[in-house]
Amino acid sequence: MVDIATRVWNHKWKIDPIVRSLLDNDFYKLLMCQSVFRNHPDTRVTFSLINRTKDVPLARLIDEGELREQLDHIRSLSLTRGESTWLRGNTFYGKRQMFRPDFMEWFENLRLPPYTLERRGDQYELTFEGSWPEVTMWEIPALAVLMELRGRAVIADMGRFELEVLYARAMTRVWEKVEVLRDLPDLLIADFGTRRRHSFLWQDWCVQAMMEGLGPKFTGTSNCLIAMRRDIEAIGTNAHELPMVYSALAEDDRALATAPYSVLADWQEEHEGNLRMILPDTYGTAGFLERAPDWLAGWTGIRVDSGDPATGAETAIRWWKERGEDPREKLVIFSDGLDVDKIRALHQQFHGRVRVSFGWGTLLTNDFRGLVPGDRLAPFSLVCKAIEADGRPTVKLSDNPNKAMGPEAEIARYKRVFDVGAQERMDVLV
Amino acid sequence: MVDIATRVWNHKWKIDPIVRSLLDNDFYKLLMCQSVFRNHPDTRVTFSLINRTKDVPLARLIDEGELREQLDHIRSLSLTRGESTWLRGNTFYGKRQMFRPDFMEWFENLRLPPYTLERRGDQYELTFEGSWPEVTMWEIPALAVLMELRGRAVIADMGRFELEVLYARAMTRVWEKVEVLRDLPDLLIADFGTRRRHSFLWQDWCVQAMMEGLGPKFTGTSNCLIAMRRDIEAIGTNAHELPMVYSALAEDDRALATAPYSVLADWQEEHEGNLRMILPDTYGTAGFLERAPDWLAGWTGIRVDSGDPATGAETAIRWWKERGEDPREKLVIFSDGLDVDKIRALHQQFHGRVRVSFGWGTLLTNDFRGLVPGDRLAPFSLVCKAIEADGRPTVKLSDNPNKAMGPEAEIARYKRVFDVGAQERMDVLV
Numbered sequence: 001m002v003d004i005a006t007r008v009w010n011h012k013w014k015i016d017p018i019v020r021s022l023l024d025n026d027f028y029k030l031l032m033c034q035s036v037f038r039n040h041p042d043t044r045v046t047f048s049l050i051n052r053t054k055d056v057p058l059a060r061l062i063d064e065g066e067l068r069e070q071l072d073h074i075r076s077l078s079l080t081r082g083e084s085t086w087l088r089g090n091t092f093y094g095k096r097q098m099f100r101p102d103f104m105e106w107f108e109n110l111r112l113p114p115y116t117l118e119r120r121g122d123q124y125e126l127t128f129e130g131s132w133p134e135v136t137m138w139e140i141p142a143l144a145v146l147m148e149l150r151g152r153a154v155i156a157d158m159g160r161f162e163l164e165v166l167y168a169r170a171m172t173r174v175w176e177k178v179e180v181l182r183d184l185p186d187l188l189i190a191d192f193g194t195r196r197r198h199s200f201l202w203q204d205w206c207v208q209a210m211m212e213g214l215g216p217k218f219t220g221t222s223n224c225l226i227a228m229r230r231d232i233e234a235i236g237t238n239a240h241e242l243p244m245v246y247s248a249l250a251e252d253d254r255a256l257a258t259a260p261y262s263v264l265a266d267w268q269e270e271h272e273g274n275l276r277m278i279l280p281d282t283y284g285t286a287g288f289l290e291r292a293p294d295w296l297a298g299w300t301g302i303r304v305d306s307g308d309p310a311t312g313a314e315t316a317i318r319w320w321k322e323r324g325e326d327p328r329e330k331l332v333i334f335s336d337g338l339d340v341d342k343i344r345a346l347h348q349q350f351h352g353r354v355r356v357s358f359g360w361g362t363l364l365t366n367d368f369r370g371l372v373p374g375d376r377l378a379p380f381s382l383v384c385k386a387i388e389a390d391g392r393p394t395v396k397l398s399d400n401p402n403k404a405m406g407p408e409a410e411i412a413r414y415k416r417v418f419d420v421g422a423q424e425r426m427d428v429l430v
Numbered sequence: 431m432v433d434i435a436t437r438v439w440n441h442k443w444k445i446d447p448i449v450r451s452l453l454d455n456d457f458y459k460l461l462m463c464q465s466v467f468r469n470h471p472d473t474r475v476t477f478s479l480i481n482r483t484k485d486v487p488l489a490r491l492i493d494e495g496e497l498r499e500q501l502d503h504i505r506s507l508s509l510t511r512g513e514s515t516w517l518r519g520n521t522f523y524g525k526r527q528m529f530r531p532d533f534m535e536w537f538e539n540l541r542l543p544p545y546t547l548e549r550r551g552d553q554y555e556l557t558f559e560g561s562w563p564e565v566t567m568w569e570i571p572a573l574a575v576l577m578e579l580r581g582r583a584v585i586a587d588m589g590r591f592e593l594e595v596l597y598a599r600a601m602t603r604v605w606e607k608v609e610v611l612r613d614l615p616d617l618l619i620a621d622f623g624t625r626r627r628h629s630f631l632w633q634d635w636c637v638q639a640m641m642e643g644l645g646p647k648f649t650g651t652s653n654c655l656i657a658m659r660r661d662i663e664a665i666g667t668n669a670h671e672l673p674m675v676y677s678a679l680a681e682d683d684r685a686l687a688t689a690p691y692s693v694l695a696d697w698q699e700e701h702e703g704n705l706r707m708i709l710p711d712t713y714g715t716a717g718f719l720e721r722a723p724d725w726l727a728g729w730t731g732i733r734v735d736s737g738d739p740a741t742g743a744e745t746a747i748r749w750w751k752e753r754g755e756d757p758r759e760k761l762v763i764f765s766d767g768l769d770v771d772k773i774r775a776l777h778q779q780f781h782g783r784v785r786v787s788f789g790w791g792t793l794l795t796n797d798f799r800g801l802v803p804g805d806r807l808a809p810f811s812l813v814c815k816a817i818e819a820d821g822r823p824t825v826k827l828s829d830n831p832n833k834a835m836g837p838e839a840e841i842a843r844y845k846r847v848f849d850v851g852a853q854e855r856m857d858v859l860v
Contacts, residue, residue, distance in 0.1 A: 003433045161642040165605035168598035175595040212591040 015069045018148045018200065019141040022110070023083050023224040026140050026194050027092070028236030030224065031275070034103045035242070037133040039266050045135050045245060046388040049126040049142055050405070052428060053380035057122035058146060061153040064119060070145045071126075074138075075112050084108050086228045093275050112138055132389070136241065139384040143195040146382055147366070151198055154376045169371050170198075174206055174364070177340045178213035184347050189214065189358040190235040191221040192335055193365025196379050203365045207232070210364075219357065235359070237277040237303065238267060241386050244282060244396055248389040253417050261293060268295070276300045277333060281399045283418035285312055289319040297323035301331030301355070307399025308424065309334050309342070313350055327354045335359035337429055339367075381428050400426045445499045448578045448630065449571040452540070453513050453654040456570050456624050457522070458666030460654065461705070464533045465672070467563040469696050475565050475675060476818040479556040479572055480835070482858060483810035487552035488576060491583040494549060500575045501556075504568075505542050514538050516658050523705050542568055562819070566671065569814040573625040576812055577796070581628055584806045599801050600628075604636055604794070607770045608643035614777050619644065619788040620665040621651040622765055623795025626809050633795045637662070640794075649787065665789070667707040667733065668697060671816050674712060674826055678819040683847050691723060698725070706730045707763060711829045713848035715742055719749040727753035731761030731785070737829025738854065739764050739772070743780055757784045765789035767858075769797075811858050830856045 036043070051058055079087075084104065092098040099107070113130035115138070124146075128138045155163065181187055191210065197203040207226050210218040220233030227234035243260040250256040260282060268276065276299040280288040285307065297320060304312035313334070317327045332354045334346055343358050350356045368377035385405060386394050395406030395414045401423050404411060414420075466473070481488055509517075514534065522528040529537070543560035545568070554576075558568045585593065611617060621640065627633040637656050640648040650663030657664035673690040680686040690712060698706065706729040710718040715737065727750060734742035743764070747757045762784045764776055773788050780786045798807035815835060816824050825836030825844045831853050834841060844850075 001433060001436045001439075003431060003436075006431045006433075009431075159642045161605070161639045165601055165639075168601040168605070171595055171598040172602055175591070175598070209591045209595075212589045 015066075015073060017073050018070050018145045019074050019077070020200065021083065021225045022077050022079050022107075022112075022137070023087075023228060024141065024144070024194075024200060025137065025224055026192075026222040026236055027224050027227070027234040028222065028238055029137060029140055030087075030099070030107075031236065031271075032238055032242060033107075033133050033136055034099060035238075035266060035270060036136060037103050037106060038100075038270075040132055040245070040249075043132040043245065043249065044130065044390055045132045045386050047128045047135050047138055047142075047384055048387045049124070049146065049382065049384045051123055051146075051380070051382050053382070054123075056150065056380045058150060059119045059122050059124050062124070062146070062149045063153075064117070064124075067124070067145070067149060068117065070149065071115055071117070071142070074141050074145070075114070078111055079108050083225075083228070087224075090228075090234075092234055093271075093273060095273075106133075110134065110137070112141075115142075126384075127387075132245065136386075139241075140195050142384050143382055144197060144200070147196050147379070148199045151368075151377055154372060158372075166368075166371055166377075167202075170202070170368055171205070171209070173367055174209055175213065177364075177367075178209060180340050181343065182214050182217065184217075184344060184351075186351060187214070187217045187343075187347060187358075188219050188356065189217060189343070189360055190219045190233075191223065191226075191364055192235075192359035192361040194221075194223045195384075196362040196382060197365035198368055198377075198379075204230075206365050222359070237271075237275050238263075238279060240279065240282045240305075240396055240398075242267075243279075244394040245386050245389040247283075247414070248386075248392045248394040253413070256414070256417050257291075260288060261296070264296060264299075268299075274300055274331065277331070278302045279305060280316075281306045281312070283395075283397045283414055284420040284423070285315055285399050286421075287419050289315065292319075294323060297325050301333060303333040303335055303359075305336045305398075306403050307336075307426070309336060309346055310349055312399065313346070313354070317354060328352075329355070331355040331357060333357045333359055335361065337361075337363070339363040379429075397423075399423060400428065402426060402428050445496075445503060447503050448500050448575045449504050449507070450630065451513065451655045452507050452509050452537075452542075452567070453517075453658060454571065454574070454624075454630060455567065455654055456622075456652040456666055457654050457657070457664040458652065458668055459567060459570055460517075460529070460537075461666065461701075462668055462672060463537075463563050463566055464529055465668075465696060465700060466566060467533050467536060468530075468700075470562055470675070470679075473562040473675065473679065474560065474820055475562045475816050477558045477565050477568055477572075477814055478817045479554070479576065479812065479814045481553055481576075481810070481812050483812070484553075486580065486810045488580060489549045489552050489554050492554070492576070492579045493583075494547070494554075497554070497575070497579060498547065500579065501545055501547070501572070504571050504575070505544070508541055509538050513655075513658070517654075520658075520664075522664055523703060525703075536563075540564065540567070542571075545572075556814075557817075562675065566816075569671075570625050572814050573812055574627060574630070577626050577809070578629045581798075581807055584802060588802075596798075596801055596807075597632075600632070600798055601635070601639070603797055604639055605643065607794075607797075608639060610770050611773065612644050612647065614647075614774060614781075616781060617644075617647045617773075617777060617788075618649050618786065619647060619773070619790055620649045620663075621653065621656075621794060622665075622789035622791040624651075624653045625814075626792040626812060627795035628798055628807075628809075634660075636795050652789070667701075667705050668693075668709060670709065670712045670735075670826055670828075672697075673709075674824040675816050675819040677713075677844070678816075678822045678824040683843070686844070686847050687721075690718060691726070694726060694729075698729075704730055704761065707761070708732045709735060710746075711736045711742070713825075713827045713844055714850040714853070715745055715829050716851075717849050719745065722749075724753060727755050731763060733763040733765055733789070735766045735828075736833050737766075737856070739766060739776055740779055742829065743776070743784070747784060758782075759785070761785040761787060763787045763789055765791065767791075767793070769793040827853075829853060830858070832856060832858050 113134045116127045118125045128135045220235040222236045242263040247259040250259045302316045320327045362379045366379040395410045543564045546557045548555045558565045650665040652666045672693040677689040680689045732746045743762045750757045792809045796809040825840045
């Protein structure tokens with residue numbers, strides 16, 4: 001039966017919003033936002049969108065007017081009463097009132113700050129400037145908008161059934177991955193795919209497919225809105241953004257050398273248990289662990305997000321042993337460029353030696369590779385990063401030089417301060 | 431938005447009907463019904479459902495109560511005003527008023543006659559007795575009900591997403607076939623898949639996918655209801671049923687030998703053009719053509735429905751040449767156990783030598799092979815045939831002894847009368 005009102009309502013749409021809620025954001029952004037709101041509320045930052053896949057000509061594919069409409073729509077969003085109630089009342093990582101009243105009050109009044117958009121050749125230059133806790137909330141929605149608008153552009157001229165079969169193929173692919181994963185004993189895996197997802201509806205489908213197909217092996221999603229709607233765990237801890245900005249704010253080389261640990265000292269004051277996850281690779285994992293204070297070895301685990309993941313995990317295991325910790329009680333979360341084969345191999349290598357968990361991103365929520373001619377729906381490497389803090393450039397090195405960013409001189413300085421030796425260059429797919 | 435009325439309406443369903451209209455039937459049944467109504471309105475026939483795939487235990491899979499509900503529902507159906515208007519007003523095969531007023535009046539008052547259902551071991555014995563024009567209309571709905579109830583039984587305990595992926599896989603498979611077929615130059619292909627379809631909705635999906643994917647290469651569907659709703663051609667001519675009953679009614683061997691030609695003499699009075707299609711294999715193609723009267727060579731074409739299809743078509747081509755006809759003006763319709771590879775091979779072999787068309791059945795509308803464990807959704811060989819006419823058994827030989835049916839002594843008699851020599855035994859998949 002045709003629901004006339006819905007149909008007429010749809011006709012009235014000015015835009016089909018890509019981001020439909022301030023909670024359509026990664027949970028770790030909220031945790032970091034609260035931390036920043038507490039510790040650095042007045043720091044001014046600039047975030048910038050960077051398309052590392054230059055042969056995807058975003059400005060040719062995406063209409064600037066449409067892009068502005070989507071971004072403007074995000075600026076019109078504010079937390080609804082129900083969303084606020086969920087954040088205030090829900091249990092996250094086993095803890096009630098994860099978000100403090102002063103933060104919630106601020107968040108309830110938040111509107112995202114202005115953006116600057118300019119076309120440069122075939123790419124867009126999209127930047128966000130303002131106070132750190134406000135600007136940081138742009139990262140995920142901005143990425144999701146660009147990624148989905150590009151997909152919509154490609155899909156625009158497909159037939160009704162061609163389109164249905166496109167999704168049929170993508171669904172089959174996700175399900176075949178689920179069928180492989182459910183045979184892995186004691187697997188724990190979460191959805192980390194918001195930022196480079198094909199679309200919101202698609203991410204929501206993938207999450208539900210994981211719920212049905214994996215049962216308790218599926219631990220939750222990084223996406224707050226989906227976690228709320230599907231009544232599952234919101235997952236996430238912290239990201240490179242914190243050490244990058246803390247480091248940029250360091251007055252001299254000495255302060256710089258300790259900045260990444262200050263981040264974690266602040267974090268330790270706020271969080272415990274599974275939220276005490278070290279992200280060690282911002283300026284090289286090996287050096288970071290070597291110079292780490294002893295209290296850090298007492299943390300719950302490590303997230304491996306660049307470089308060869310097995311090497312990263314082995315480094316962590318060695319480090320725990322050196323510091324007198326039992327690796328079998330430690331948690332290793334893999335979250336970089338995962339797909340089923342890699343997940344299976346890592347699970348096989350580390351299952352039983354440490355507690356293992358996976359944060360599966362782009363190749364869960366956007367594996368449309370090979371599904372259209374010219375592969376024009378394949379995901380690409382789009383990031384949105386803090387590039388400046390209080391007027392100073394940020395730097396990221398990571399365990400893969402292809403992921404490094406920042407001014408050349410600053411990169412050299414950071415390499416010296418953090419004593420980063422030779423690094424293996426690895427392709428960045430997504 | 432939830433459409434409350436629809437949802438509540440759905441709750442009230444007593445059954446989810448498999449056959450929802452008397453037009454949910456093959457077009458050739460209507461043509462034959464009109465012919466029978468004109469020429470043999472008082473002949474009494476018995477039709478019987480035969481599951482040639484014994485290892486599909488229908489009576490264990492399908493609840494007898496549910497089966498009766500579906501069959502009773504079909505008995506409650508009558509032609510709606512709109513359906514009648516379409517039959518009366520539409521153009522079929524380029525002809526207005528294909529269905530005569532007296533037939534339409536009779537059809538408008540038709541309710542299908544009673545059925546007899548008994549369980550025998552793991553199979554059902556389902557028979558229909560009554561006047562030929564009434565009973566004949568049971569064949570397709572009865573087959574569709576059994577096939578779909580079996581599928582529903584298999585699907586009953588699948589999860590929501592498992593189910594969605596099942597259809598995603600099936601859709602992808604159909605579309606991949608369409609992608610192969612659309613590259614064949616001058617292809618003409620129709621849907622002949624009503625009787626052994628997975629379900630009505632699925633057949634409707636397949637038809638629409640063919641419409642979008644093949645454009646004018648897709649010539650229409652055998653299903654009247656879908657033809658009406660999708661505004662496409664209804665396709666079909668005649669079936670073995672006619673020569674089988676005419677032959678059973680023959681008083682002696684001499685009358686038997688000419689019975690198959692009497693069928694076509696009656697048909698010729700009613701139809702012209704593309705409806706003048708010979709179905710030569712009921713009692714062996716070679717002998718049938720050899721002994722055929724000359725006027726039959728003037729008919730438009732031949733449908734090849736058993737035996738090796740290439741052999742059948744080559745036989746027809748030789749026969750036309752012998753009778754002084756130009757094969758390039760003749761039409762060959764292949765309709766037996768087709769799938770993409772066979773279609774492509776036959777198209778390649780005969781394209782340009784004769785006009786070629788394909789009637790694609792079960793492996794279009796029910797190719798769920800390999801999609802569930804134990805292959806329990808694979809189509810199987812279910813037929814519903816006239817087994818008796820005015821108290822005499824019917825016989826079918828076909829060009830494949832595995833498709834032969836009838837009492838042994840009668841089969842021997844028919845083989846003698848029709849001078850059928852050695853035949854190649856071929857597996858019957860569907």
